[in-house]
Amino acid sequence: MSGRTTAARLSPEERVKGFEEIERTLTPVQATIEASRCLMCEDAPCNKGCPAGIDIRSFIRKIRFNNIWGGIRILREANIFSGVCGRVCPTDALCEEQCRSQVLTEPINIGALQRFLTDFEADLGARKRVAAEKLPHKVAIVGSGPAGLAAANELALLGYAVTVFEASSRLGGAMTAAIPSFKLPNSVVEAEIDLISELGVEFKPDTPLNDDLTIDDLFERGYEAVFIAVGLGKPFPLEIEGENLQGVYSAMELLAAAKGLHGSQSTKVGKNVIVIGGGSVAVNAATSALRLGAERATLVCLEAPDEMPAFSEDVELAWREGVEFLTRVRPVRFLHNGKDGVAGVEGVRIDWKEPGEFVPENAVDVEGSMLTLPCDNVIVAIGQGPDDNAIMQFQSLKTNVRGYLLVDEDTLMTSRPGVFAGGDVLHNPISRTVVQAVAYGKHAAHSIHDYLNGTNQ
Ligand SMILES: Cc1cc2nc3c(=O)[nH]c(=O)nc-3n(C[C@H](O)[C@H](O)[C@H](O)COP(=O)(O)OP(=O)(O)OC[C@H]3O[C@@H](n4cnc5c(N)ncnc54)[C@H](O)[C@@H]3O)c2cc1C
Ligand code: SF4
Incomplete structure (x- = not known):
């Protein structure tokens, strides 16, 4: 059995000259060879390692049988930031850690295969996604990192009118403000944000939640639920x-x-x-x-x-x-x-x-x-915590002593009805990664949907 196929990389001498992305995309031949190593395990343990719930075995199968758009569809349905996660996910501690192929040789290069599909899509142009019929409910998202944007994507697909309020002039949270471009070029994040924008989500950059725009104000403006995903800014x-x-x-x-x-x-x-x-x-x-x-x-x-x-x-x-x-x-x-x-x-x-x-x-x-x-x-670089301004906004919400938000684990609802929270700002999140933030965003969106339909009030 052959070993793992990896994409070409810049040499260390070349890469320290600038911020060019270090790793290339697998070629179609490399991707097919790597997909062919997959054992197509009946119980797909890799799937259990993905917080965003991607059906990994199925997308690898699509690559193997040259159904590239079928593979892309599987990724997009589970994780709108599949291109980001194909680059930055700590796969060795997630899906690949579970991969049964390592018993024989090495784990399947799942991250690189995921990236192969999303880069293919970026080159050819994404296929249009269709949202459900419009619902008469407005939802406010505070913070445009992966948690906020994944929630916005999910809610827009369900038919909600979604507005994202972002303090910074740039959307994307840590994906565009902190993760270095040699790992994650901004163009990759921006292309995936465009997919969300195409669903009709409204973005308000340079609009922080603060004394001039409080949670109360959002409810007064007709938003019926609020999702707080402000990350760790301090x-x-x-x-x-x-x-x-x-x-x-x-x-x-x-x-x-x-x-x-x-x-x-x-x-x-x-x-x-x-x-x-x-x-x-x-x-x-x-x-x-x-x-x-x-x-x-x-x-x-x-x-x-x-x-x-x-x-x-x-x-x-x-x-x-x-x-x-x-x-x-x-x-x-x-x-x-x-x-x-x-x-x-x-x-x-x-x-x-x-x-x-x-x-x-x-x-x-x-x-x-x-x-x-x-x-x-x-x-x-010894860590970050919730921003003091954010803590002031959270005064009516329960936090721990350091300002991290406390939520109901099942619904992600805070101590205030209709206000949900997720991502890095939570006390004790499962992990602080992009894919975990996406998982929180999806979870919150479905809880908000249930809340607005009266099933978890
Ligand atoms: C340098 C660095 C490298 C990392 N590398 C990786 C990696 O390789 N792989 C990985 O998986 N994860 C990585 N992470 C972690 C990952 O980026 C975070 O876990 C993830 O971005 C958290 O998402 P979030 O949506 O909760 O918050 P964030 O991404 O932090 O987004 C929060 C957003 O809220 C906005 N905001 C804050 N206050 C307000 C307010 N009052 N009103 C409105 N908006 C507000 C912020 O401006 C920001 O845009 C890295 C993080 C950093 C900092
Ligand atoms: S665990 Fe590994 S070998 Fe098995 S289906 Fe998943 S990727 Fe393929």
């Missing part, structure tokens, strides 16, 4: 000395600059950049810093390499591109350059008090292990 600070020095940025500031986001032009990187954090956002910030001109990017984190929460594929890409990893180190303070700018990071090596608990409270400093790392910039 970077956590490290709260150590020197964090306000010039040249210290949050990862979201750096990634916004890398995405050319409006207002991010003042974020400039020097030659030697230190990134603090062990998640995918930190790793993406380090590889983006190299592309923005840094000659050296060092990632400093509490976790050892096998303890880092980052997606393994992101870590491997960064490693190959020359990002240096300084692990099991805790930053203690940022050093200044004699003026207002940052000149370095002072840190200390750590060990864990309790094995297996990789949280800052469980770290103990190793005596006599202080180290000083000179640098031109520090990027802080």
